[in-house]
Amino acid sequence: MVMEERSRALVEKLKTMDGNEVNLLPYISDCTLCTICAHSFAENVIMERKKTWKAGEQTVIDEIGRLAMLDLLLEAESKQEIDLEGIREEVNTFMFERFAMLVMKCVLIGICRNFRLFPRVKGAKSLLLADILLRTTEPLFVKFVQR
DSSP states (O other), rough: HHHHHHHHHHHHHHHHTOOOEEEEEHHHHHHHHHHOHHHHHHHHHHHHHHHHHHHHOBBBBSSOOBBBBHHHHHHHHHTTTHHHHHHHHHHHHHHHHHOOOOHHHHHHHHHHHHHHEEEEOSSSSSOOOHHHHHOOOOOEEEEEEEO
């Protein structure tokens, strides 16, 4: 699984920083983007569906009759309302939104299982680690100590 592989690679990279204070956000962002923006994956999904898709024949994905997004995009392509690059961009956007939190969860689990984190918090205000990780608006400096 790509997420697990990327998370393990990140943990290995962070192990070299044992005892050092590091801004964690760029590492998490890089790992997340590398995991969910695999263009070849989106391309494969599109091409596989194109092989079986027929114009006018759409897949209903739930009980209220919503259509599968990719089928709608392929229908638009058949009407020349969108090109393959546009479909690829839409699929990448959908995949990003759908899987970003799942990827972040895997990354954070990998980090928390392998390290004790000591966040540097400005001022006397004390925040929970989860609050710092999920709601930060500035760099997140953490001292890594292997478990």
